[in-house]
Every structure is written in C-alpha cells, then in structure tokens.
Amino acid sequence: MTDTTPHDAVRAAVLTVSDRSAAGERPDDAGPVAVAALRASGFACDDALVVADGADSVAAGLRRLLAGGARLVVTSGGTGIAPRDQTPEGTMRVIDRTLPGIAEELRRQSAAVAPGALLSRGVAGVSGTALIVNLPGSPKAVAEGMPLVLSLARHALDQLTGGDHCPVQVSSRPAQVSSRPAQVFSRPVPPFRPCP
Numbered sequence: 001m002t003d004t005t006p007h008d009a010v011r012a013a014v015l016t017v018s019d020r021s022a023a024g025e026r027p028d029d030a031g032p033v034a035v036a037a038l039r040a041s042g043f044a045c046d047d048a049l050v051v052a053d054g055a056d057s058v059a060a061g062l063r064r065l066l067a068g069g070a071r072l073v074v075t076s077g078g079t080g081i082a083p084r085d086q087t088p089e090g091t092m093r094v095i096d097r098t099l100p101g102i103a104e105e106l107r108r109q110s111a112a113v114a115p116g117a118l119l120s121r122g123v124a125g126v127s128g129t130a131l132i133v134n135l136p137g138s139p140k141a142v143a144e145g146m147p148l149v150l151s152l153a154r155h156a157l158d159q160l161t162g163g164d165h166c167p168v169q170v171s172s173r174p175a176q177v178s179s180r181p182a183q184v185f186s187r188p189v190p191p192f193r194p195c196p
Contacts, residue, residue, distance in 0.1 A: 009042055010042075010043055010044065010072070010157065011043070011045070011068070011069045011070050011072075012038040012043035012044065012070055012071065012072040012073070013045060013046065013068065013072070013073045013074075014034045014035050014038070014045065014048040014049070014073070014075075015031075015048065015049050015051060015058070015065060015073060015074070016028045016030060016031035016048045016049070016051070016075075016076050017052075017053055017058055017075055017076065017077035017087050017137070018050065018053065018078070019053045019084060021050050022051055022052040023052070028048055029139045030076040030077065030137050030138060030139045030141075030142045031047075031048025031050065031076050031142075033076075033142045033143050033146070034074045034076055034135070034142050034146060035047060035048055037143075037150065038150075041150050041153075043072065048076070049061055053078050053084035053085065053086060053087075054086050054090070055086040055087075055089040055090035056090065057090070058075070058078065058087050058090025058091060059090040059093040062090065062091065062094045063094060066094070066127055066128070066130055071129060071160075072130065072131050072132075072133075072157065073130060073132045074135060074146070075091065075122075075134045076136070076142050077136070078134075078137065079120045079121050079122040079135070080119055080121070080137075081121070087122070088121045088122060088123045088134060091123050091132055091134055092123060092125075094132065095123070095127050095132055096125070096126055096127055097125055097126050098124070098125040099124040099126065100123075100124070102124035102133060102148070102149075103123050103124045105148060106120075106124075106133075106135070106145050107120055109145075110136075110141060110144060110145070113144065117136070117141070120136050122135060122136065126160060129157070129160040129161050130160070131153060131156045131157060131160065133145075133149050135149075
C-alpha cells in the first residue's frame with residue numbers, strides 16, 4: 001500500500017533492518033506498525049524500505065530516504081547486541097548530532113515493561129533538517145516507542161528549520177498499544193502540525 005496523505009504533508013520514512021526480511025524469508029511485521037503510526041499522525045509515508053543488517057546497508061538506506069525528502073526517519077531492527085546488529089553504527093555515519101535523551105527515554109520506558117530492553121543500543125540524532133530515531137525490531141517495541149517519537153517530532157522538526165519553541169507533550173506513562181498496524185494505539189495520537 002502506498003501513501004495517500006496530502007502532498008503538502010511532512011515526509012517521513014521507515015527503514016526496516018533485517019537480514020531475513022531483506023532475503024524474503026519472513027515478512028516485515030514491525031515496519032508497517034511505524035508506517036501506520038506516522039500516517040495516522042498526518043505524515044506522508046511510503047511503505048517501509050527493507051535492508052539487510054549491517055552498518056553499510058543501514059547508512060545507504062538512510063541516505064536514500066533522506067535524499068527522497070524524509071524529514072523524520074524511524075528505523076526498526078538491528079539495535080541489539082548480536083554480531084549483525086549494527087543499526088546504531090550505520091546511523092552514526094549519517095547523523096550530524098546525537099540526541100541521546102530520546103534513546104535513553106525509549107530504553108527507560110521499554111525497560112519498565114521488559115528489562116531486556118536495556119540491551120538495545122538504539123540512537124537518535126539529526127542529519128541536516130531531519131530527525132532519525134532507531135527502534136528495536138519487534139512490532140511491540142515499535143508500537144511502544146512511536147508515541148514518544150511522535151510527541152517530539154513536531155518540536156524537533158520545527159527547531160531544525162530555525163522555528164521558535166513550541167510546546168512538547170510527553171506522557172510519563174507508557175501507552176497501551178497494539179502491535180497490529182491497523183490498531184497502532186489505544187489512545188489517539190495527535191496529528192502532526194508544524195509549530196505556529
């Protein structure tokens with residue numbers, strides 16, 4: 001399915017990082033969750049781009065999405081400690097400045113539900129006027145991380161283009177979520193609008 005959002009919407013993109021999905025051995029279940037959340041928030045977002053694990057493929061995928069005009073890129077997968085989990089390394093090749101607070105908060109929120117989340121090495125940062133955020137590869141982890149990403153996106157993207165400060169609303173409690181793309185969140189996520 002392709003994007004049906006108005007043409008003036010801010011462009012977002014999703015990069016799924018998985019050897020097995022890239023080889024066609026299993027479907028990408030996490031990328032569509034992020035795509036659905038971005039579309040529900042008013043972003044223009046094509047279906048996820050799937051690449052193999054490894055820093056080179058991640059960096060190339062991110063550069064391709066940024067060249068296509070994405071201002072917000074969410075990655076899914078490759079953030080753990082397995083030998084081929086190199087999404088953070090590939091992301092660091094592309095970003096200009098890190099935003100460690102986003103990755104720290106994502107880990108904190110996830111660890112409250114599943115302590116294994118502390119093994120995630122995901123990073124967040126900016127590349128030019130774009131925001132890039134790494135999420136783990138499970139649909140549940142993506143669904144749990146997207147509310148935080150979306151709550152910060154408006155402010156971050158506005159700041160990256162020299163805008164004034166606008167209010168950021170971040171819930172201190174984890175959202176009740178569904179890892180099925182059609183039911184991303186049990187509570188509504190406000191649509192994306194640039195700061196006034």
